Amino acid sequence: MKLLVILVNRLAWLIPTVFGLMAITFAITHIIPADPVAAVIGENASPEQVAALKEKLGLDKPLVEQFVIYLTGLLRGDFGISLYTQRPISEDLFARVPATIELSVVTLFVAIAAGIPVGVISAVHRNSLLDHALRIFTVSGLAIASFWLAILFQLFFSMYLGWTPLQGRVDGWGPDPITGFFIVDALIIGDFEMLGDVLAHMVLPVLTMAYPAMATIVRFTRAGVLEAISSNFVMYESAMGFPRRVIIWKYVLRSALIGTVTQIGLIFGILIANSVVVETVFDWPGIGRYAVDSILNSDYNGVMGFAVFTGVIFILINALVDILHGLIDPRETR
Amino acid sequence: METIRFILRKFFEDKVALVGLVIITALVLVAIFAGVLATHPGDVSTFHPADRLQGPSLAHFFGTDRMGSDIFSRILFGARITITIAVISVGLSVLIGVPIGLLAGYYNGWFSDLLMRVSDIFLAVPQIVLAIAIAQTLGPAIENVILALSLTYWPFWTRLVYAETRACKNETFVEASVALGASPFRVIVLHILPNISSGIIVRTTLGMGSTILTAAVLGFLGLGPPAPSPEWGRTIAESRQYLPNAWWYATFPGLAIFMVVMGFNLLGDGLRDILDPRIRRSKSNDR
Numbered sequence: 001m002k003l004l005v006i007l008v009n010r011l012a013w014l015i016p017t018v019f020g021l022m023a024i025t026f027a028i029t030h031i032i033p034a035d036p037v038a039a040v041i042g043e044n045a046s047p048e049q050v051a052a053l054k055e056k057l058g059l060d061k062p063l064v065e066q067f068v069i070y071l072t073g074l075l076r077g078d079f080g081i082s083l084y085t086q087r088p089i090s091e092d093l094f095a096r097v098p099a100t101i102e103l104s105v106v107t108l109f110v111a112i113a114a115g116i117p118v119g120v121i122s123a124v125h126r127n128s129l130l131d132h133a134l135r136i137f138t139v140s141g142l143a144i145a146s147f148w149l150a151i152l153f154q155l156f157f158s159m160y161l162g163w164t165p166l167q168g169r170v171d172g173w174g175p176d177p178i179t180g181f182f183i184v185d186a187l188i189i190g191d192f193e194m195l196g197d198v199l200a201h202m203v204l205p206v207l208t209m210a211y212p213a214m215a216t217i218v219r220f221t222r223a224g225v226l227e228a229i230s231s232n233f234v235m236y237e238s239a240m241g242f243p244r245r246v247i248i249w250k251y252v253l254r255s256a257l258i259g260t261v262t263q264i265g266l267i268f269g270i271l272i273a274n275s276v277v278v279e280t281v282f283d284w285p286g287i288g289r290y291a292v293d294s295i296l297n298s299d300y301n302g303v304m305g306f307a308v309f310t311g312v313i314f315i316l317i318n319a320l321v322d323i324l325h326g327l328i329d330p331r332e333t334r
Numbered sequence: 335m336e337t338i339r340f341i342l343r344k345f346f347e348d349k350v351a352l353v354g355l356v357i358i359t360a361l362v363l364v365a366i367f368a369g370v371l372a373t374h375p376g377d378v379s380t381f382h383p384a385d386r387l388q389g390p391s392l393a394h395f396f397g398t399d400r401m402g403s404d405i406f407s408r409i410l411f412g413a414r415i416t417i418t419i420a421v422i423s424v425g426l427s428v429l430i431g432v433p434i435g436l437l438a439g440y441y442n443g444w445f446s447d448l449l450m451r452v453s454d455i456f457l458a459v460p461q462i463v464l465a466i467a468i469a470q471t472l473g474p475a476i477e478n479v480i481l482a483l484s485l486t487y488w489p490f491w492t493r494l495v496y497a498e499t500r501a502c503k504n505e506t507f508v509e510a511s512v513a514l515g516a517s518p519f520r521v522i523v524l525h526i527l528p529n530i531s532s533g534i535i536v537r538t539t540l541g542m543g544s545t546i547l548t549a550a551v552l553g554f555l556g557l558g559p560p561a562p563s564p565e566w567g568r569t570i571a572e573s574r575q576y577l578p579n580a581w582w583y584a585t586f587p588g589l590a591i592f593m594v595v596m597g598f599n600l601l602g603d604g605l606r607d608i609l610d611p612r613i614r615r616s617k618s619n620d621r
Contacts, residue, residue, distance in 0.1 A: 017458050142595075142599060144595075152585070276466070280555075
């Protein structure tokens with residue numbers, strides 16, 4: 001029953017939040033005194049040209065009417081027209097989504113696969129030399145600017161050693177789009193040479209993005225394991241003669257992971273934030289790169305489209321994580 | 335007095351926090367005395383095209399950039415920009431966010447709910463996404479970076495202070511002072527605020543680190559102070575077309591960002607261990 005309440009609560013919270021986000025992005029573009037029209041056609045345009053463009057973009061209507069048009073458009077998945085390419089923003093964004101999702105999912109997988117064991121080992125050997133070394137490593141992960149790490153990786157592994165491709169998703173055009181996820185597409189057509197090339201292109205961006213995400217996972221796993229180790233059920237199991245390995249990697253880890261799962265929303269936030277700069281450095285054709293291209297071209301609509309799009313996705317992920325948390329933690333639903 | 339002595343003693347026992355404090359003190363001194371410490375103090379605005387892209391040497395510790403300016407000197411002046419952005423934007427966020435959190439936490443009613451809803455919306459989206467949107471609309475300038483960071487960061491403090499005020503409100507000492515006839519203002523400022531201040535201090539320290547990283551991202555994307563500003567993120571962005579030959583061009587500004595953020599994170603973690611009694615207890619279990 002309690003689970004149903006969480007579900008309904010979350011869904012009821014979604015609607016005003018998404019609405020509020022749209023109101024904020026609208027306020028940023030329309031209330032802050034800036035002239036998007038001048039940015040597009042330049043300062044020297046004739047008044048007639050300015051008026052024509054304003055009419056085309058709907059900027060000549062009253063503010064309230066503009067907001068209604070903006071909202072109804074967003075609700076239909078219409079993010080407006082790019083000021084730079086003059087193409088629908090939603091088309092461009094959706095075309096770039098697979099690249100970003102592929103990068104994020106692989107990154108998340110790597111970060112979890114590395115972060116959880118490191119967190120457990122760090123906690124089990126707490127205050128040992130190993131623990132201190134691992135903590136320096138993870139604390140550093142939260143202090144490094146991703147774009148700098150990306151550039152250093154490129155400099156060392158691509159330019160000096162020549163081990164990895166410098167940038168891009170693939171050499172040439174890549175597999176014919178079936179799902180848009182290159183790993184999946186290469187597997188479907190059975191082109192393993194292509195698959196190898198796709199994976200080689202992913203190594204550096206994934207490592208760059210995974211480092212701070214892993215650092216966060218290590219911190220929460222370590223704290224969770226430490227808390228679980230000192231709890232009564234572990235003392236009981238030790239007294240019953242369970243092997244320590246089983247206690248740690250089965251019972252303690254399961255209890256510690258609940259805390260880590262609740263942080264997946266936070267980790268997705270880190271991934272989204274880092275994807276903007278990492279995609280730029282590695283010329284990865286995802287939505288982060290789209291945001292930067294829009295910035296460079298003074299495309300206000302494109303930037304706002306990116307903000308709303310990633311914002312809504314992030315809100316949905318967090319709602320999902322909360323529901324998931326209710327499912328796996330029996331204390332939440334009791 | 336007893337508490338302060340206890341905190342100070344704890345602090346000097348905690349070597350990690352001390353390292354953080356040393357780094358931050360060094361940063362502040364460098365920012366203040368950049369004009370004296372810089373080997374080429376004029377190189378923020380003057381260029382020497384004949385010396386461009388030279389590697390590190392005794393004349394140029396960190397090499398020179400595309401304009402032939404001394405990167406070491408520019409990094410020192412960049413510290414001023416970093417400190418200014420971080421202190422003002424975190425300061426503004428605290429000044430806006432904390433009072434709102436106190437009021438929303440102390441009073442019940444639709445207005446409190448509204449305030450928290452608004453801050454929830456901001457928190458529902460990664461800070462950098464809204465900061466990019468605002469900075470892009472306002473145009474590249476240091477005050478716009480500060481505005482973009484403050485406007486997106488205050489809800490974080492509201493949320494923190496709201497939760498702690500709610501918890502504190504039902505404590506006996508608050509009820510006692512209300513019963514003695516203390517005004518709401520007096521209760522909030524003299525009784526609740528001091529009791530939740532340790533959390534605010536810890537978060538402010540950690541927030542400085544994350545704000546410096548976010549500001550560097552804005553600079554890297556070209557949304558920070560315009561050229562020829564020695565802002566660190568912008569310098570790294572400029573360096574990209576001169577790789578792999580001019581490795582020093584990207585390396586040293588990034589190292590500066592790393593050191594400074596590390597300093598704030600270490601100090602923040604140390605302060606949390608010292609100031610937060612809950613953690614203190616769990617730490618003593620942590621043998």
